Every structure is written in structure tokens, then in C-alpha cells.
Amino acid sequence: MARTAPADIWDLFDFGSISKESDLTSFLAKVLDHSVDWFQAFRGTIFLSEPDDPIHFRLAAVRGKADIPPGTVIALGKGIAGAAIELGMAIVVDDPGRNPLLSERMADRPRENRSEIRSSMVIPLQAAGIGVVGVLNLARSDDQPSFNQEDLARANQLANNLGLAVGNARLFSQLRNAIRDAETSKEILNTVVEHLGVQIVLLEKGRVIQANPSAVEMFGPAVGELSDYLASAPAALRKAILEASQKPHESHRVQVADDQSDRAWSILWSKNAIGSNLLAIEEVTAFHKATKQANRHKRLAEIGQMSAAIAHEIRNPLTGIRSAAQMITAAPEQSGEFAKIIEHEVMKLNTLCEEFLDFSRPFQLRVRYCSLLEVAHNVVTQEQASFDMAGVQLRVGADGEDLRLPLDSHRMEQVIRNLLRNAREATVAGKRVTIYVKPDGFSVMDEGSGMTMDAQDKLFTPFFTTKPNGTGLGLSNVRKIVEAHSGAIRVSSQLGKGTRVDVSLPFKSEEEFENWLLENAA
Numbered sequence: 001m002a003r004t005a006p007a008d009i010w011d012l013f014d015f016g017s018i019s020k021e022s023d024l025t026s027f028l029a030k031v032l033d034h035s036v037d038w039f040q041a042f043r044g045t046i047f048l049s050e051p052d053d054p055i056h057f058r059l060a061a062v063r064g065k066a067d068i069p070p071g072t073v074i075a076l077g078k079g080i081a082g083a084a085i086e087l088g089m090a091i092v093v094d095d096p097g098r099n100p101l102l103s104e105r106m107a108d109r110p111r112e113n114r115s116e117i118r119s120s121m122v123i124p125l126q127a128a129g130i131g132v133v134g135v136l137n138l139a140r141s142d143d144q145p146s147f148n149q150e151d152l153a154r155a156n157q158l159a160n161n162l163g164l165a166v167g168n169a170r171l172f173s174q175l176r177n178a179i180r181d182a183e184t185s186k187e188i189l190n191t192v193v194e195h196l197g198v199q200i201v202l203l204e205k206g207r208v209i210q211a212n213p214s215a216v217e218m219f220g221p222a223v224g225e226l227s228d229y230l231a232s233a234p235a236a237l238r239k240a241i242l243e244a245s246q247k248p249h250e251s252h253r254v255q256v257a258d259d260q261s262d263r264a265w266s267i268l269w270s271k272n273a274i275g276s277n278l279l280a281i282e283e284v285t286a287f288h289k290a291t292k293q294a295n296r297h298k299r300l301a302e303i304g305q306m307s308a309a310i311a312h313e314i315r316n317p318l319t320g321i322r323s324a325a326q327m328i329t330a331a332p333e334q335s336g337e338f339a340k341i342i343e344h345e346v347m348k349l350n351t352l353c354e355e356f357l358d359f360s361r362p363f364q365l366r367v368r369y370c371s372l373l374e375v376a377h378n379v380v381t382q383e384q385a386s387f388d389m390a391g392v393q394l395r396v397g398a399d400g401e402d403l404r405l406p407l408d409s410h411r412m413e414q415v416i417r418n419l420l421r422n423a424r425e426a427t428v429a430g431k432r433v434t435i436y437v438k439p440d441g442f443s444v445m446d447e448g449s450g451m452t453m454d455a456q457d458k459l460f461t462p463f464f465t466t467k468p469n470g471t472g473l474g475l476s477n478v479r480k481i482v483e484a485h486s487g488a489i490r491v492s493s494q495l496g497k498g499t500r501v502d503v504s505l506p507f508k509s510e511e512e513f514e515n516w517l518l519e520n521a522a
Contacts, residue, residue, distance in 0.1 A: 024173035028061035031166060032136075036063050038158075039121065039151060040453070041138040046125075047074055047081065048134040048170070057085070057135055064139075074135070081135045084122040088132070090155040092147045093120040119146035123155045127167030134166055144453055157290050164198070164282070199281040201229070206245075209276070218281075226279075234258050237265055241279065244269045257288060264288035314352070317345040365408040365484055372505070373402045373437045375409050379416045380435065383424075391429030394420070397436040405505055411481045418474045419444040419501050426450075426499065441487065441504040451493040459491055 028046050036044045043064025047057035050073075059072040077086040084091045123136040140147065199215035201208055201222070208229045211222035219229055226245060230238045236258035244254050244267055251271065257264040264287075268280040324338040324345070380396055387394040416435065423433040426448030433446045451459070460479045482489045482503055493499035 024170055027169040032061045032063045035136055039138050042141045043139050045137045046134055081122050085124045085132050085135055088124060090123040090152055092152050094146055118142045118144055121147045121155055123159050125163035125166055126160055127163040133163055201279040203277040234261055241267055317349045320345040367406045367408050369404040370407055370409050371402055372405050373398055375412050376416055376435055376437050379413050383420050387424055390424055392424050392427045393432040395434045400439045403439045415478050415481050418478050443500060443502045445500045447498045450495040450497050450499055456491055456493055
């Protein structure tokens with residue numbers, strides 16, 4: 001169930017976006033939406049610490065049905081959430097009475113009604129230099145698997161990042177509320193800059209005019225041109241910041257890793273935050289290393305699963321070949337019949353080898369600007385006959401402007417064809433499959449049998465398949481192609497209701513595409 005660190009966590013550190021949010025509630029809703037999606041929870045809540053009161057935390061955001069009265073307050077050390085805050089670490093709760101960290105604290109408290117909850121996870125949000133600013137509660141329902149140790153490790157990995165994002169957003173919110181008073185605006189701004197848990201540098205026309213204590217400690221006093229100010233910075237960090245300062249976008253973020261020092265940073269640049277250019281730098285070395293380690297463990301696990309699957313897939317045809325060869329020896333007069341069996345099994349092995357080689361070898365995209373809608377129509381035309389034969393309706397829809405995207409059209413046809421065939425095979429006659437093209441991607445939706453949560457989790461794992469004659473490499477290759485386009489693929493499904501696959505392809509402009517080519521070439 002657990003995944004590596006989500007790429008969209010950096011959305012929460014976009015200072016240009018934060019400064020435009022209508023209020024803190026909107027930002028917390030965004031944090032909660034991300035968190036519920038990351039951990040596949042069915043509901044969640046966020047409690048924030050009271051102003052100047054680190055002991056009490058008030059309900060600030062809710063997603064999903066939660067029978068919690070507005071204004072509910074939890075206290076440090078009281079109840080499950082209070083215990084997590086006091087302990088300073090995430091806790092998975094299936095039965096509080098059986099948790100050694102919670103049993104004594106819950107002894108005198110009535111057992112809450114958890115009839116619709118299978119498992120909960122409580123995550124204290126800690127911000128560097130501030131402490132615990134809030135607590136995130138996530139819950140899974142009875143039809144979902146319980147949170148496990150991988151989920152817990154990932155929650156602890158993300159807690160500091162989420163806490164820092166929430167702490168920064170709250171400071172910006174306080175600034176927005178007070179900035180109306182022109183006489184105090186500079187004082188408020190200074191307070192924000194000094195207390196943000198990252199290096200903050202303010203610039204005007206390329207010159208550094210202000211820096212918070214963390215930035216002064218790292219680069220020196222706030223004076224001079226940006227290029228001179230960064231003279232003492234690690235080379236990789238300095239280069240990334242200067243490149244970010246030249247980009248035309250109003251607000252953007254960059255992640256950079258320095259292999260020589262084995263350090264990593266997240267850089268956030270905003271051209272419109274609080275009237276000045278704003279540079280925010282957060283060192284994310286521990287997060288970067290943990291992510292690399294998690295990815296390494298994931299790859300090793302996948303290699304182990306793949307090796308076992310390959311051995312199994314090869315053994316079956318070899319058994320058939322051996323049996324046929326033995327029968328030819330025992331009954332030579334039937335050699336023609338058994339030779340057909342051998343040929344059939346050899347073809348199965350050849351198909352397996354070809355699919356595995358296609359999956360394992362790197363490939364170069366042959367990209368050109370083309371219409372995604374046109375690519376989809378080409379595949380639909382080719383697949384229409386098979387849908388008619390199966391009695392399944394196939395429809396094409398489109399939304400918005402038909403933008404030309406940088407695509408390898410052959411590879412993208414392969415993606416769409418595989419997804420349409422899977423949808424057709426999961427759908428009975430009389431039902432419908434729809435491909436819906438959008439400016440930034442497409443969706444394939446079917447009215448088929450749907451999948452369990454376990455099947456959804458394993459869907460893109462090499463050699464995992466629910467088909468009796470499938471190899472389990474088709475969807476692995478689909479994900480490989482989508483990610484090679486720097487896109488993302490997401491699956492949602494309900495048993496008995498159908499499945500939806502969303503493919504997002506983020507490139508919209510020629511400039512963005514050229515930048516991506518340069519970054520990947522480097």
C-alpha cells in the first residue's frame with residue numbers, strides 16, 4: 001500500500017500559491033486532500049495549535065464524513081491524538097487498548113464508536129524551530145486494508161515537511177491579516193522572514209535586500225548581487241538558484257542534489273510574493289536519502305518478485321515441452337501431434353522473452369508535437385471491431401481545447417491500446433467503455449467488474465496479472481511509457497462498478513518541453 005514520497009508534496013511549498021490563498025482554511029484543505037489521497041484514506045482531519053498555546057489544538061479542516069463538532073479541541077497528552085503529539089511520532093491505531101503506548105492513557109476513557117473504521121493513523125506535524133503546529137488524523141474504512149509499518153514509516157518521513165508547510169502558511173495568513181496596517185507591515189514581514197523554517201532571501205532587481213537568520217548563517221549578510229551573495233554556496237545549489245532566477249514563470253520550484261557533498265535542497269522562487277522576489281531554500285538531505293533508500297528497497301523487492309515470476313512463467317512451458325518430448329520417445333507414431341505442442345509452448349516462451357525485453361530495455365522517445373485526440377481516434381478506429389464483436393460500446397469524448405502535445409505517438413498509441421483492451425476484457429456485453437481526452441491527458445473509464453484494493457496496489461507490478469493467459473507486463477510497460485513522458489498514471493476502481501485510469505501529461509508549451517529536454521539531457 002505504501003508508496004515513496006509523493007511529487008506533489010512540493011505544491012505545498014509554492015510561496016506564490018500560498019500568498020494567493022484566500023485564507024488558511026483553503027490551504028489546510030489542500031494539505032488534507034493531498035494526505036487523504038497519498039494514504040488512500042476515506043476521511044481525515046487536521047487540528048491546529050491555538051495561538052500562543054502549544055498545549056491545545058483546535059479542529060481546522062475535515063475531509064469526508066466525520067462526526068466531530070466544529071471547534072473541537074484536543075490537549076497535549078490526552079487521548080490518541082494528544083498522545084501522538086506528546087510522543088512526537090506517528091501512531092497507527094487499530095485498537096487503542098492493545099497499543100502499549102496508548103493503553104494506560106485510554107484506560108479511563110470510554111471507547112469511541114469505530115464501527116466504520118478499520119484503521120487510523122495519527123501524525124503530529126512538526127515544523128523546524130516552531131515545534132508541533134498541528135496533528136493530522138487519517139482513517140480507513142472496513143473495506144480497506146489496515147495501515148501498516150510502511151505507511152507509518154512514510155508518515156513519519158512526511159510529517160516534518162507537512163508541518164513546515166502548514167507553519168509557513170499560517171505565518172503568511174497572519175501576515176495577510178495584518179498587512180492592511182501600512183505602519184506595521186514591515187515589522188510583520190520581518191517576523192515572518194525570521195521565523196520561517198527555511199532560508200529566506202528577498203530581492204529587488206537582482207539585489208539581495210533582506211535575509212532571515214538562517215540565510216545569513218548559510219550565505220552571510222544580506223548585501224550585493226544574488227550571484228555574489230551565493231559565492232560560498234555549494235556549486236550545484238548556486239547553479240540551480242541562478243537558473244531558477246532566470247526562468248520567466250511567476251512562481252516555480254526546483255529540486256537539486258549535490259553528489260559530491262551528498263546533500264539535497266528544495267528551491268522555491270516567487271516573482272510576486274509580498275511585492276518582492278522571494279527565494280526560499282530548504283535542505284532536504286534526510287528526506288532525499290530516505291526517498292532514495294525507499295526506492296532502492298522497492299526496486300529490490302520488485303526484482304525479487306520478477307525473478308520468481310519469470311521462473312514460474314518459464315517452468316510451465318518447459319514442463320509441457322519435456323512431457324511432449326517424452327511422449328514422442330514413447331510413441332513415435334504420434335510425433336506430429338506432440339511436435340505441435342512443443343511449437344506452441346516454444347511460441348509462448350518467445351512471446352514472454354519479447355515482452356520482458358521490451359520491459360527491461362531502456363528506450364528513446366521519438367517525440368513530435370501532435371494531437372492527443374487524433375492519437376486516441378487512431379487507436380479507437382483500430383480497436384472498434386473487437387469491441388463490436390464483444391458487444392461492448394466504445395465512446396470517445398473530449399474536453400477543452402485540443403492542444404498539441406510533445407508525444408511519441410507510437411508509444412502513446414501503445415498505452416491507449418493496452419488500456420482500452422483491458423477495459424474491454426473487464427466489461428460484459430451491453431456495457432460501455434469511454435476514453436475522454438483532456439488538454440493535459442486522458443481517462444479510460446469502463447463499467448466492468450472493478451478491482452479490489454489489493455489488485456489496484458499491485459496493478460503495475462511486473463508479472464502481476466488477473467488474466468489466465470496474461471504475462472503481467474502490459475501495464476508495467478504502460479507506466480514506463482507514461483513516466484518517460486514525465487507524466488503520471490492513476491487508477492481508481494470499485495468492485496461491481498468499474499475502473500477509471502487517468503493519465504496526465506504535463507507538457508503544454510514548447511518552452512516547457514525544451515526545458516525538460518535540456519534537464520534530462522543533463
